[in-house]
Each structure stands twice: as C-alpha cells, then as structure tokens.
Amino acid sequence: MWIKICGLSTEEAVKEAVRDGATHVGFVFAKSKRQVTPEYAKYLAKFVPKTIKKVGLFVNEDPATITEIVEKVGLDMVQLHGQENSEFADNLPVPVIKAFGITDGKIPDEIADFKNHILLLDAPPAQFAGGSGASFDWDKVDLAALDGYRFFVAGGLTPDNVATAITIFQPNGVDVSSGVETDGKKDLVKIEKFISNSLKA
Template sequence: MWIKICGLSTQAAVDMAVASGATHIGFVFAESKRQVTPEYAKYLAKNVPKTVKKVGLFVDEDLAVVQEIVAKVGLDMVQLHGQESADYAAQVSVPVIKAFGIKDGKIPDAIADFKAHTILLDAPPAQFAGGSGQAFDWDKVDLTALDGYRFFVAGGLNPENVGQAIAIFKPTGVDVSSGVESEGVKDLEKIKKFILKVRRQ
C-alpha cells in the first residue's frame, strides 16, 4: 500500500519517513504553514532514494511555475488541490494526484475526468486549500463510485484511526500530514507509528 507523509519541512522528518517505509513524501509549495521553497525542497530531497516518490503540492498554480519546480526539485509526482482542469493535469510533465474535498459523503462527478490520474479524497479545505486535518464522513461515501480508480484517502488520519480507514475504503494509499504532528510540527515518533500501523494492515 502507498503511504504518503505530506507537508515535510525538516531533514529529520524526511529521514524518518523514508527510514520507516513511506512510499511517497510530500512538499507543499502552496500557501500554508508547511510551505517550503523549491530550493529548500531540493535540499531536503537530495538523499531520498528513487524508490520513494517525491510529490509537490500546488493550488491553482501557473503551469509553467509547476513545471519549473518539478525540474528544479526532481519531483516524481504533482498533487493538485485547486480548481485545476483535466486539460491542465494532462500537461503536467509527471504523474498527477488530483485532490477532491468530500462533503456529505458525496464523491464529486468531476473525478471521472481524472480517471487516468490518481485521486485523493480529502475533507473540504478550511483556512488553506490543501486539506484541513479533519476527517470527512467515511460511512456516507458510496464506495462503488471509486471502482477502477487509484486513490489515496486523506483528511484527519492519524496512527489511531488509519487502520479503520483502510478497512472501510481499501484504498491504493493513505496520506497524512497534521495527524503525525505535535503542536504543528512533524513528530518523528508519530510518523514511525503511523507507517508501522499501515504496514500491519
């Protein structure tokens, strides 16, 4: 199963995620308290093995800027959290993860336009686009709408509830950011615990 630790901004957190078995690590380039510069992300990513996918998170960014950061950092995937179209996603030079906020358990019809890509199911954004750290209504989601999709589940996951999320959704992967933090900072023990919990499913 894919395990993505997102919003990484320290070398220690990157190293722990990689050492513990994360398959994807995420850097936020959109406005956020976890935002990093392309230069710093490149520095953090320099020793990440090729087996771990480096993902850049963007929100309605100019396509040329995205392509430039992909090249500069050496990103393997781009995660889109805004109103980007399927046409936009098709022009990105690396594989795309397209995020959708799930409200009242409804899977947006627009996911059909992104079937060629990976989908990310998240709670609707709060202060910043890119996830709120809150869970959406898992039990209200019509799982048949996800047949044939590669998808991550995100939003409010933590070491305590990720097993339940996996049991309900049987996703391709899980994605966590605030759920492995203490007081807004990545907690190395929580990262390790989260990944271990997923591996045991």
C-alpha cells in the same frame, strides 16, 4: 499500499519517513504553514532515495511554474488541490494526484475526468487547501463510485485511525500531514507509528 507523508519541512522528518517505509513524501509549495521554497525542497530531496516518490503540492499554480519546480526539485509527481481541470493535469510533465474535498459523503462527478490520474479523497478545505486535519464522513461514501479508480484517502488520518480507514476504503494509499504532528511540527514517533499501523492493516 502507498503511504504518503506530506508537508515535510525538516531533514529529520524526511529521514524518518524514508527510514520507516513511506512510499511517497510530499513538499508543499502552496500557501500554508508547511510551505517550503523550491530551493529548500531540493535540499530535502537529497535525502529521498529514487525508490520513493517525491510529490509537490500546488494550488491553482501556473503550469510553467509547476514545471520549473518539478525540474528544479526533481519531483516525481504533482498533487493539485485547486480548481485545476483534467486538461491542465494532462499537460503536466509528471503523473498527477488530484485532490477532491468530500462533503456529506458525496464523491464529486468530476472524478470521471481524472480516470487516468490518481485521486485523493480529502476533507473540504479549511483555511488553506489540504491539511486541515479534519476527516470527512467515511460511512456516507458510496464506495462503488470509486470502482476502477486509483486513490489515496486523506483528511484527519492519524496513527490511531489509519487502519480503520484502510479497512473501510481498501484504498491504493493513505496520506497524512497534520495527523503526524505535535504542536504544528512533524513528530517522528507519530510518523513511525502511522507507517507501521498502515503496513499492518
């Protein structure tokens, strides 16, 4: 089970995610209250062992800029939350996670273009793309539409509901950001509980 803790912006939170067994850690480079600079992400990346994937989140960013940040920070993967098409994803230097907002339980037809990439099923974007803290209608999703895809479930996950999400979707992974925060800051206890509950599910 992949377990991704996203929107990390402090040394303490990165170390907690690593210690508790996260498989992926995410740094946000798009406009967000969790946005970090490439320089600071490079510093935080020093606390992430090679066995854990470092993921950079971007929204409609220039591919040259993405490539530059991948190299500077040492990112292992890129997560795309904008209107990027599959050709854009195919030409990036590292594997791609492509986010899709799920409305009324409908899996977008465009996922077919990203069969060679990893999907991230998320709630529709609110103020910023990703990390809205809202969930989508899990019970309305046609799970058969996901056959043959590798995917994360995200959107509104918390330590209390992640096991249910895993039971319903049987995903390759789960992804959380605001669900392990208190007052807008990463909560080390919630990170530990989220990872623990994911591993037990």
